[in-house]
Structure formats: C-alpha cells, structure tokens
Amino acid sequence: MEVPNHREQPTPTTQHYEISTPRSDQQSNDTADTVVVEVPSVPAPAPHAISYRPDIDGLRCLAVVPVVIYHAYPTSIPGGFTGVDIFFVISGYLISGILFKENKNQKFTYSNFYSRRIRRIFPGLILVLIFTIVAGCLWYITEPLQNMAATLWAGAVFGANIQVLTLKQTYFSASVKEDPLLHLWSLGVEEQFYIFWPLFVTLLSKLSFRKAFVAQVVFMVASFVLNILFLGYNGNNNWSFYFPFCRFWQMSIGGLLAFVNMTDSTSIIATRPSWLISSGLAMIGMAMVVVGFVCIDDKMPFPGYWSLLPTFGAALLIYSGPDTYLHRFLLALRPCVWIGQISYALYLWHWPLLVYAKARFPNDDLRPWSQEPYMMVVYSVLASAATLYIVENNLRRRKSKFVVPMLFGLMMCIAALGIVIEHNAYSFSVLAQPKVASTGPIIIPSATSVNGTVLDELPNMSKPPRYQQPTVAKILSAKDDFQPDGPEFHTIDTGSPYIPTSENMILNMGQTDKLVIVLGDSHGHMVKPRFASLYYKAVNASEPFPTMVFKTRNGHPPSYLKPKAVFYSLDWPQWIRPNSGASDHPNGPICCTAGYVDSCPNQSPNDAKAMIASFQQEISAFAALGIKIFAATLNPEGPQFAFTNMLNGNSVGAVAPVSKKAYKATHADLIAMVEGAVKSVNGTIIDYSDNQCWGDVCEVISNVGEPIFRDNDHFRPGYVAKFLSVLDQVAKAGV
Numbered sequence: 142m143e144v145p146n147h148r149e150q151p152t153p154t155t156q157h158y159e160i161s162t163p164r165s166d167q168q169s170n171d172t173a174d175t176v177v178v179e180v181p182s183v184p185a186p187a188p189h190a191i192s193y194r195p196d197i198d199g200l201r202c203l204a205v206v207p208v209v210i211y212h213a214y215p216t217s218i219p220g221g222f223t224g225v226d227i228f229f230v231i232s233g234y235l236i237s238g239i240l241f242k243e244n245k246n247q248k249f250t251y252s253n254f255y256s257r258r259i260r261r262i263f264p265g266l267i268l269v270l271i272f273t274i275v276a277g278c279l280w281y282i283t284e285p286l287q288n289m290a291a292t293l294w295a296g297a298v299f300g301a302n303i304q305v306l307t308l309k310q311t312y313f314s315a316s317v318k319e320d321p322l323l324h325l326w327s328l329g330v331e332e333q334f335y336i337f338w339p340l341f342v343t344l345l346s347k348l349s350f351r352k353a354f355v356a357q358v359v360f361m362v363a364s365f366v367l368n369i370l371f372l373g374y375n376g377n378n379n380w381s382f383y384f385p386f387c388r389f390w391q392m393s394i395g396g397l398l399a400f401v402n403m404t405d406s407t408s409i410i411a412t413r414p415s416w417l418i419s420s421g422l423a424m425i426g427m428a429m430v431v432v433g434f435v436c437i438d439d440k441m442p443f444p445g446y447w448s449l450l451p452t453f454g455a456a457l458l459i460y461s462g463p464d465t466y467l468h469r470f471l472l473a474l475r476p477c478v479w480i481g482q483i484s485y486a487l488y489l490w491h492w493p494l495l496v497y498a499k500a501r502f503p504n505d506d507l508r509p510w511s512q513e514p515y516m517m518v519v520y521s522v523l524a525s526a527a528t529l530y531i532v533e534n535n536l537r538r539r540k541s542k543f544v545v546p547m548l549f550g551l552m553m554c555i556a557a558l559g560i561v562i563e564h565n566a567y568s569f570s571v572l573a574q575p576k577v578a579s580t581g582p583i584i585i586p587s588a589t590s591v592n593g594t595v596l597d598e599l600p601n602m603s604k605p606p607r608y609q610q611p612t613v614a615k616i617l618s619a620k621d622d623f624q625p626d627g628p629e630f631h632t633i634d635t636g637s638p639y640i641p642t643s644e645n646m647i648l649n650m651g652q653t654d655k656l657v658i659v660l661g662d663s664h665g666h667m668v669k670p671r672f673a674s675l676y677y678k679a680v681n682a683s684e685p686f687p688t689m690v691f692k693t694r695n696g697h698p699p700s701y702l703k704p705k706a707v708f709y710s711l712d713w714p715q716w717i718r719p720n721s722g723a724s725d726h727p728n729g730p731i732c733c734t735a736g737y738v739d740s741c742p743n744q745s746p747n748d749a750k751a752m753i754a755s756f757q758q759e760i761s762a763f764a765a766l767g768i769k770i771f772a773a774t775l776n777p778e779g780p781q782f783a784f785t786n787m788l789n790g791n792s793v794g795a796v797a798p799v800s801k802k803a804y805k806a807t808h809a810d811l812i813a814m815v816e817g818a819v820k821s822v823n824g825t826i827i828d829y830s831d832n833q834c835w836g837d838v839c840e841v842i843s844n845v846g847e848p849i850f851r852d853n854d855h856f857r858p859g860y861v862a863k864f865l866s867v868l869d870q871v872a873k874a875g876v
Contacts, residue, residue, distance in 0.1 A: 233395025426457030687875025
C-alpha cells in the first residue's frame with residue numbers, strides 16, 4: 142500500500158507509442174505493423190530518455206485498484222495489498238530515470254530533486270492529514286485519537302513505517318487497521334529510500350556499465366536477503382514488512398530498469414527485445430501480478446519470497462512495454478490511464494474514509510448505504526480528482542519560490558500538532574468531553590419480560606428498570622475500560638515458584654496457610670476487581686482474607702500448576718469448539734488460536750474431547766490432594782455485547798438484550814463437556830450469568846445506559862466489582 146510517485150514523467154500533448162528503433166515522425170502508430178521491427182544484425186541501443194508512457198499510468202491503475210478493493214472488501218481480492226509492491230517498482234523506475242538522466246547531463250542538484258518531491262508529495266498529503274485531524278477529533282475517543290496522532294506526526298516526517306513497527310502488531314491486525322493513517326507506512330519507506338538513492342545514482346554514473354550494473358544487482362540482492370532473514374523475527378513479519386532496508390530491493394529493481402533504459406551500452410542486457418519477445422514477457426508479467434492478487438493472503442509469510450510475484454511481474458510489464466497488445470489495448474486504455482493519474486491521491490484518500498466510516502457505523506446491519514465501503518470508494522475517487530486538478534497540478538506548476546518553503550513549513554506545523562494531540566488526546570476528542578454524555582435520571586420502561594426463577598438477593602446487571610439512556614459517548618467509553626489491576630495487586634518476584642510475568646500477580650500477600658490460585662486467560666484477568674472489592678471489605682471489617690495468586694495471561698490457556706486451591710476462569714469457546722466438524726489428524730489435539738483470529742477449521746470433535754480430558758485429569762490431581770476446585774462455565778457473550786455494534790453514526794443503534802437460553806442451547810455440547818468434567822471431581826461451577834442475566838434476559842447495556850462489556854467477551858472492571866457476587870465463594874474457600 143504505498144503511495145506511487147505519480148506523474149514524475151513529462152505529460153504529453155497527445156498520446157503516442159515509441160519503440161526502441163528510430164522512425165520518422167510521420168510513421169503511423171495506429172496498427173500493429175508499426176511496432177514490429179526486425180532485429181538488426183548489430184544490437185540497437187536503448188533510448189536515452191524515458192518518454193511519457195501511458196501504460197505506466199495504466200500499471201498504476203492495476204496496482205491501486207486491487208489495494209482499494211482489498212481495503213474495502215478484504216476477502217474479494219486476498220492479495221490486493223501486493224499492489225504496494227508494484228508501486229515501489231514504478232517509483233524506482235520513474236525517479237531513477239530522472240536521476241540517471243540529470244547525472245548524465247550534469248544537471249542534478251539535491252535542492253532541485255527534493256523541491257520536486259515536495260511539490261509532488263506534500264499538497265495531497267497535507268489535505269488528507271488536515272481532514273484526518275479534524276475527523277479524528279470529531280469521531281474518535283481518547284485512545285484511538287492518540288494512536289492516530291502518533292502515526293500522523295510520524296507520517297508527516299515520513300517515518301510512519303518505523304512508528305508502526307514499534308507497535309508489535311502486524312499490518313493485518315484488527316486493532317492496527319483502526320488507524321486511518323496506517324497506509325502512510327509505504328510513503329515512509331519510499332522517501333527513506335530517496336534519502337540516499339540520489340547519491341548512489343551519482344556514484345553509479347561515474348562507473349562503467351558493467352560495474353554499475355553489478356553494483357545495483359548486489360544492492361538489490363542484499364536487500365532481498367535481509368527481507369528473508371527478518372521473516373518471523375520476534376514472532377511476526379513486521380521487520381520484513383516495514384523496515385525500509387527490507388523493501389529497498391523493490392525500488393532498486395525499478396532503478397535497474399531505468400539504468401538499462403538510459404545507457405548507451407551495446408550489451409545484450411541493454412538491448413530492447415523484439416516485439417514478439419516483449420509480448421511474451423508482458424504476458425508472463427501480467428500473470429505473475431494476477432497470481433499474486435489471487436493466491437497471496439494475509440496468512441502467508443509476506444513479503445518474503447512471495448513478494449517476487451508482484452515485484453518481478455511489474456518489472457516485466459515495464460521492461461516489455463509500451464508497444465505490445467497488452468500495453469496498448471489494456472494498460473493504455475483511457476480509463477486506466479486516468480485512474481493511474483489520480484492513483485496517488487486515491488491511495489491517500491481511500492483508507493481514512495473507509496476507516497472513519499467503519500468507526501462511525503461499525504454495525505454492518507445498521508450502516509446506511511451512503512456509508513458503505515463502495516460509497517467510500519466513490520467519495521475517494523471524487524476527492525482524488527479534485528485534489529489532482531485543483532491543488533496538485535496548480536502548485537506543481539506554480540513558479541513562485543515561496544511554494545516549497547510554504548509546503549514544508551505547513552507540514553512541520555502538522556507534525557507538531559500531531560505531537561500535541563498525541564499527548565493531550567482527551568482535550569482534543571469531542572466525544573470524550575463530559576458535555577456530550579446525557580446523564581439525565583430518566584426511567585425507561587423495560588420492553589423485555591423476565592422468565593424463570595430469579596434470585597432477587599443477587600446483584601444483577603440486567604435487572605430493570607433502566608434509569609438512563611445510552612449515549613454515543615457512554616458506549617465509546619467501553620473501549621478504554623479494561624484495567625483490572627489496582628494498587629492492591631503486586632507482581633510476582635523473579636524468584637517465585639510461579640511463572641513471573643507482568644500478568645501474574647498476588648492479592649494480599651503473606652497468608653501462606655490461606656491460598657487461592659486463579660488460573661486462566663484474560664477472563665481470569667477480568668475477575669480481579671471483584672476480589673479486590675472483597676479484599677477491601679474484609680480489611681475494613683477486620684475479617685480474614687486469603688492470599689490470591691492470579692496466574693493469568695491474555696490470549697493463553699492456563700498452564701499446569703499444583704497450588705492449594707484453584708479457580709479456573711477462561712473463555713472456553715476461544716480454545717475449544719467441539720462442533721467444528723474437522724477430520725481427525727495425527728498431530729492433535731489442535732487448540733484454537735488466541736483472540737478468535739481464525740475460525741478454528743482444524744480442530745476435530747475428538748480434539749475437543751482430548752482437551753477436556755486433559756483438563757479433567759488436571760483437576761482430578763488437584764482434587765486428590767484435597768484442593769477445592771472452582772471453574773467458570775460459559776456465560777452469554779459475543780458481538781452483540783461489543784460497543785462497536787451498538788453505534789449507528791451519531792446515534793445509538795442495536796442494544797437489544799440477548800437470550801440466555803438461546804446462548805446456552807448454541808453451546809450446549811461444550812457446556813456439557815466443561816461442567817461434566819468439573820462435576821466429576823465434585824468441583825463447584827461458577828456461572829457469571831447468575832449475575833449477568835435477569836431470568837432469560839441478558840442486557841448488553843446497564844440500567845445507566847453503559848455497555849456492560851468492554852468488547853465481545855470481557856466484563857468491564859466496574860461491573861465485575863459491583864455485580865459478580867458468584868465469585869465470593871471462591872475467596873471464602875481460601876479462608
């Protein structure tokens with residue numbers, strides 16, 4: 142997803158097609174006969190300049206359209222993001238052609254080069270950054286606004302790729318995709334390349350053809366090897382993806398093409414192939430590009446070796462053009478050329494519009510047609526055309542000496558504003574301000590009926606009536622609300638017998654004869670506020686309270702440990718899905734992936750049984766030692782509880798309650814397996830829905846209009862502390 146260096150080549154007054162051998166000005170270029178030339182006995186040198194080629198704009202179209210479609214509908218073109226790699230090659234070819242030409246004519250200066258880059262890159266980028274700032278302040282709460290601002294100032298100084306690299310999340314992570322300026326990473330890679338590439342080209346221009354060619358090949362291979370070596374580094378491919386030196390080989394391939402095109406050498410390498418060979422190379426190049434779009438996806442180790450497909454495909458399309466049928470009658474079509482001409486602006490505009498539309502209307506069922514992804518693409522095209530014709534062309538052609546300093550100064554001001562917003566996001570977020578929330582004491586009649594027996598004495602999140610209306614600000618506040626650890630929790634020392642990580646903590650240290658262990662994933666982490674509340678009550682009443690060790694880690698199933706008392710609290714459906722229907726395999730059992738990032742297609746019913754049997758064996762060992770077993774069963778959760786599905790632009794949308802019976806019926810097999818294992822050792826089943834649901838009604842928002850969950854499956858800390866009284870028996874068991 143990189144920003145192409147659009148229109149660095151001179152604009153023609155009329156479109157024409159040139160081939161490598163000389164011809165008269167009167168020669169027609171309307172038929173195929175005019176482009177088929179017999180190869181002379183002596184190799185003909187390549188042309189001395191890169192003339193305007195409409196097929197290059199068409200190639201930009203071929204690159205940007207899949208990128209935009211992939212961002213709008215990710216499953217439609219799984220490898221659409223490889224259009225970025227094509228842009229890198231185009232950029233290297235066009236910019237290097239200018240550099241080699243100016244060095245040959247001894248007209249190159251750094252000031253002219255960077256002045257052209259500022260005139261070309263800054264106008265559209267400044268417009269998009271200003272729009273992103275305004276929209277972010279209006280539509281984002283503190284945390285996403287802070288993240289956006291960090292990328293904004295980094296992008297303004299062309300370092301967004303480095304900033305994103307520090308996030309320790311991949312390009313395909315859902316949370317990263319909420320950043321409306323994520324796509325500026327590629328612009329950072331490109332501009333970092335052009336910090337030193339002009340100097341390298343100047344040095345190459347002083348060498349012989351052979352030495353300069355070899356030097357570029359060595360540089361290209363070194364960068365590619367670095368890209369391979371960084372695959373899987375720190376458990377992901379971020380360094381291969383974002384680190385500039387792992388991407389430079391793609392732009393240097395374009396540079397090598399430009400060098401071969403510009404040279405006077407009679408080497409066979411610098412000779413334009415015949416029309417027939419060019420046509421074959423063009424077809425191969427197009428096939429490589431298309432295969433990349435169709436076969437590459439976000440689960441593959443990318444860039445890596447897979448990036449050879451779009452990169453060499455683009456290189457072959459550039460090298461074989463512009464006279465083949467594929468170039469003339471596809472890439473050089475007027476619509477393709479026009480889209481290529483707005484491709485830079487289109488790349489800049491489409492991603493913020495898509496991200497903001499998704500942020501404002503996250504629920505697909507409630508989103509109006511005017512905010513659908515296809516409409517965001519339409520708006521992007523319109524904004525891109527206006528940007529090109531009204532802003533970019535005028536500023537690029539304006540001769541005033543103040544244009545470049547003005548653009549540079551404005552960009553630095555935007556960078557400074559980004560830093561200020563990052564460190565004061567709350568003050569800039571309109572939605573975060575208290576005046577946005579409506580907190581009037583309105584009693585809203587409940588439209589739901591209560592079925593079944595209800596224990597009135599238990600605190601309950603869904604008990605009517607509702608006193609306050611939900612508001613957009615209240616719903617958005619759920620996003621930041623998951624900090625279960627208070628000052629009463631202490632980290633485990635390195636010398637502890639328990640695994641020392643930042644997520645393993647102790648409450649009320651020192652009660653060695655009264656010990657409770659909580660094992661689990663983020664759901665074990667989630668219940669801490671209730672135990673903290675019980676701890677303070679016990680302290681104030683001078684009553685005993687056990688030492689509680691929380692051996693929990695987000696996104697990880699519980700590990701084996703033999704304490705004196707245990708409580709299991711984990712999100713069972715995340716790890717075990719007995720109804721997946723997959724076939725058995727020799728390397729089981731397969732545990733599902735943390736964070737619901739997959740559909741768990743490889744876990745068979747026998748895998749699920751094996752994992753439950755392992756759990757049962759573990760708790761049986763505990764029970765044999767006289768340890769009391771507690772385990773949380775499944776409670777209603779899912780997308781209906783996520784705040785992102787409750788919004789409808791500037792109003793509240795879907796807040797209908799969930800049926801407890803329906804949820805339990807859907808997961809009946811897994812519930813039976815989990816509860817059966819616990820009952821087999823006379824353990825105690827903890828059911829959060831006793832506090833969560835009023836009979837069959839499980840509200841997604843509280844009686845004061847706030848989301849009860851932080852996301853799909855985590856209670857917010859305040860609701861855990863106030864309502865989850867079913868946990869009290871766990872603490873009492875340790876006294």
